[in-house]
Amino acid sequence: MMRGKKGLSQVVTTMIVLVVAVLLAVVVTYYATNVTMVRTEREELHLGKAQVWVNSTDAVAAFKLQNIGSRDVLLDKLTVRNIEEGWGKVYYYRVPSGFSFIGDMNLTGYDSLTGNNVTIDGRTYVQSSDDLPLKSGAELLILIKGPDNIQIDDIGGIVNIIVFTENANYLTETRIKSATLQGG
Numbered sequence: 001m002m003r004g005k006k007g008l009s010q011v012v013t014t015m016i017v018l019v020v021a022v023l024l025a026v027v028v029t030y031y032a033t034n035v036t037m038v039r040t041e042r043e044e045l046h047l048g049k050a051q052v053w054v055n056s057t058d059a060v061a062a063f064k065l066q067n068i069g070s071r072d073v074l075l076d077k078l079t080v081r082n083i084e085e086g087w088g089k090v091y092y093y094r095v096p097s098g099f100s101f102i103g104d105m106n107l108t109g110y111d112s113l114t115g116n117n118v119t120i121d122g123r124t125y126v127q128s129s130d131d132l133p134l135k136s137g138a139e140l141l142i143l144i145k146g147p148d149n150i151q152i153d154d155i156g157g158i159v160n161i162i163v164f165t166e167n168a169n170y171l172t173e174t175r176i177k178s179a180t181l182q183g184g
Contacts, residue, residue, distance in 0.1 A: 044069035045134075045163060047172035051105045052080070052150060052159050053179035058110035059150035060179065063161055063172065064101055065140045075132040077164040080147035089146060091118060091125035092132060095139035105141070107179060113145040150176065 050063040061080050067073055078085050091113055095101050106121055118125045125143060134140060150159065154176045163170045 042069045045170045050174035052176045055179040061144040062105040067134045073165045079162045087128045090128040091143040093123045093125045093141040
């Protein structure tokens with residue numbers, strides 16, 4: 001005499017195997033994503049305080065650059081109105097660690113940017129000669145002497161400034177202002 005077989009049907013067994021396989025795949029995917037995200041450092045820059053001044057002969061662009069990401073970056077290239085600016089035209093000031101630049105960039109004349117080191121508003125700007133490193137959490141104040149394609153008839157127009165790194169590019173826009181001083 002045969003007793004009744006007790007066991008799972010084929011359909012139920014197949015369902016259990018499928019559910020276990022899907023759960024295993026989800027766990028492995030979650031683990032891999034979590035490991036990748038934790039070990040990947042983020043690059044993120046913020047451009048602010050942008051100014052461009054022009055008079056009848058020359059122009060100067062200025063902006064603040066903050067590295068708010070979790071990794072150090074190397075600035076590869078700067079452009080003003082989509083024209084690359086040579087490093088010899090770029091002056092930078094590294095804001096000391098623990099400090100932050102809060103005010104606006106003050107009007108800077110073209111003629112004041114001469115030599116390798118220039119003191120403006122009590123800060124010593126250094127003329128760049130190559131790509132600029134920027135540590136995580138650090139700030140730079142940047143002045144660009146004589147952007148090639150800014151003329152006096154551009155006053156009131158919008159201009160873009162773009163900073164390029166190995167992994168990304170960061171853009172800001174500002175209105176071009178007159179650098180002509182009013183007499184008293």
